[in-house]
Amino acid sequence: MKLSRSDRTRRLVSGSMTTLTALCTILAVGALAFILTYIARRGISSLNVRFLVETPKPVGEGGGIGNAIVGSAVLLLLACAAGIPLGIATGVYLSEVGRGWFASVVRFLVDTLTGIPSIVTGVFVYAVVVLRMKHFSAYAGGIALALIMVPIVARTTEEMIRLVPHSLREGALALGAPQWRVTFGVVLPAAASGIATGAMLAIARISGETAPLLFTAFGSRFFPRGLDEPIASLTVQIYNYAISPYDEWHAQAWAATLVLMTLILGVNITVRFFTRKKF
């Protein structure tokens, strides 16, 4: 078959557009590779066991991020304790209970909340918690993170519950089980692995949050002694070291970033590995 000139041009255009979109993809993946390898290279040189267990010290004396690691763990635990049950309950409402306009309003608000800047959540928690308590605290930081977590967990819970086949519910209902037993005994267990996946991704997401902690948890140079006091976190420490003028602190910021990224990428890759078939 002989191609006319315009046909050849059309093929040429089509081929070059394919190349162009491939280039876009290579650029995006390349940026990821560049950022990650750079973090690994810079971070590994300042990383050692003492750095992981010590508290920060003045410039020139070393010091570490032990308190920030413990602080981040405490904040994440607080956030999960409130955020996961509330998120799952909202998801259950959206998929099993809610009907009509109110359910639509809730779904819309939950969807829109995931796009609200986290710094605004921080300002809100400052206004209603910190101003009332009159000081920064781990509680305030945990509440801010929990508020960011709830919509994420709610949406994944709703999606995962929707994947549970209706025949399972109908079977349980036909046996005479009330709705709450169907939900807790049949639907939620069937969706459990998906919900756990969503919760893990939400934890990975909030473990990288900095802005909502700046004026709620604030930060601290010591190991946490109570939840009613300001508390350190990895992200705030990275920020403070990054904008400082000292090379030593910059190196520590890279090392702390490596620790944080290991945690976040670890969660993302593990989750992906275990849910390969689902997504």
Added chain:
Amino acid sequence: MREAGGRRPSLNSFIKSALSPTGNLGDSVFRLLMFAVAALMVIFVVGMILALASHSLPSLRGFGFGFLTGTEWDPPKTIFGALPFIYGTLASSLIALVISVPLSLGVAVFLVEQAPSWLARPVTFLVELLAAIPSVVYGLWGIFVLAPILREHVEPPLARWFGSLPLFRGPITGIGLLTGGVILAIMITPIISAVVRDVLAAVPNTQREAALALGATKWETTQVVLVNGAPGIAGAIILGLGRAIGETMAVTMVIGNRPEISLSLFHPSYTLASVIANEFTEATDDIYLSSLIELGLILFLVTFVVNAIARVLVWRVTRTSAAAGLAA
């Protein structure tokens, strides 16, 4: 009296049937609890607006509408004008969109329309990993890697070739609007491309088959798909815009944090989110704090509206086609 008495049982039975269609006490408690948590979400949003608004009152009363148009921000002299931050936020977000939209569309088209599935799956995951990197990490990388690269290899040629435009004038430091926009572009690319991917995947295959059957090339078929998904793609872009407007740490670390309005992309700027992050803990008097909270209120309202529009647009494409898919 009689009327009220007459209505009562029917209202009772209505509540009962709404709470528990099965007439089971456990179900009533269960439904009520789940409803209460869902209502908490609504209360949370309303409470957020009320709390932010009530704490902005001193500034709202003191400066009124002039707050939005004031070009000077000088806390020691209690002069508070938000325009430099609004300008910085919009300018950096626009730069981000200009870079990110073609890139994200390219990525999404490649992954949905062109790449074989053995390649598309892992690459999709890698692109999504870009969204998992925390803002503060982008900021750190921005200060020490991106800013020097732009300062040495990108901004000087731009100034040399396009220096006649006001956009590319002024001292080159690597810290400013352009760097903020580029870092935002990297951050919103995985978000826009993920939503565009969903939208393209939701376009029915019959569209592609029809185009191919008419003799269209791969790219011409892709154009048909893009036109079909246009509202959803618009939604994805607006979603990316919302994310860029509210992004805080990374921008704060590379944009220079100076409340000045300048056309030059090399000039330092300041965004709504950045000024809150930087000055909130330093705000000593009430009017200063109130002004910062008002900036937060503006940020909340703008991102809320932007996200709402985006959601509606994306829903329109993905939901109707999902329904059509079910029907077919």
